[in-house]
Amino acid sequence: MLTGVNVLLLGGDARQLEIINKLCESNATVSICGFDQKKELHEKAIPIELTKESFAKLDALLLPAVGCDDDGYVHTVFSSESFQLTDELLAALPKTCVIYAGMAKPYLKELCARHALPLVELFERDDIAIYNSIPTMEGALMMAIQHTDFTIHRSHSMVLGFGRTGISMARGLQALGSTVWMGVRRSEQFARAYEMGFQPFYTKDLEHVAANIDLLFNTIPTMIITAQIINKLQKHAVIIDLATKPGGTDFAYAESKGIKALLAPGLPGIVAPKTAGLILADCLSQLLLEQKNRREK
Structure with missing residues (x-):
């Protein structure tokens, strides 16, 4: 179980819906941003605003398949708003917070390096690939x-x-x-x-x-x-x-x-978003559990 693990899902597509469900069922504290146009979401998922305060207590920040574009904007299909990762926001994250994305462009890599934040590119993993x-x-x-x-x-x-x-x-x-x-x-x-x-x-x-x-x-x-x-x-x-x-x-x-x-x-997210989401959800659950265990030792 992921009790006590505080995660934020920022943006994404139908794959993120499976991740939200999996993490909520595992009893993580799940905040979401960029899903205001999606009516049916897990009841335990908490919509929040993108602020320094909302970043301050996170254990993990979960980004979409392509973490963000070359200007830091995060893609989402469930909101008309735009969301940008900035130096100010990442500076608010605890140094123990891990950022997960399918893949990372130079902007995100440089941003994480500048703030000494661990970045995990999920699509680089053999199991997910x-x-x-x-x-x-x-x-x-x-x-x-x-x-x-x-x-x-x-x-x-x-x-x-x-x-x-x-x-x-x-x-x-x-x-x-x-x-x-x-x-x-x-x-x-x-x-x-x-x-x-x-x-x-x-x-x-x-x-x-x-x-x-x-x-x-x-x-x-x-x-x-x-x-x-x-x-x-x-x-x-x-x-x-x-x-x-x-x-x-x-x-x-x-x-x-x-x-x-x-x-x-990016065919998995297009032709089989449910399956692709479950693949990511299972992997993220395991990674977050390992992260929790390391923290509690």
Whole structure:
């Protein structure tokens, strides 16, 4: 139980609703800000104003998937107000307060460093990334079906990146009967991809293997699907880029060549917000319990 743990959820989307419910059921003291347009919330969740006083006794500040933008503003879909993290607000936090976000842009990292506050980027954790790869894969398959006039079954698909999302993506395609080409960087990845029944190749050789691909899924957050690669693709090929914005595709060149290319980061929160919220809620509950235990020792 999280009795005595004081947390504030600032902004976010439907994923935060699952976190609120989980933490309230675990008996944490849960304050919320940026949810004034959401009528049905857990009865134990306490709406508050964003002030120095409201920050002064927090054990944890829970921010959305992208903690805040480059100017410190926190995104929320349940309020018409804007909320900004400032030096003044973070200076009011106890030095033991932990700030949690899915990922942190430089503004938030610098702000936390300036005030010596611990920052946890949840999407950097292997467990969350692996769990999130499931709704990501399902969402990418949905997009592929929506934007093609052929079946995934018996198609030739390609996945770039043998990471947590790439492996789940390749397995999903394989399960639907696609021949899956897997782009890897290292020899041990090549061997594992071969063992899993994929057609492995090194990403440095992408230009030589792209010609017969119907569906191309990228998980690498650097420019890899260049004009040179796009020129090799078939006209009906579809690119679905799952990497962090701005992705790894030359989208302008793809459009000029009539190749459909879609940027699709953050699919878990779009296609399965309840599941994505439960994933975050379970992890945060464990992290907050560990934080509480350390404090009480």
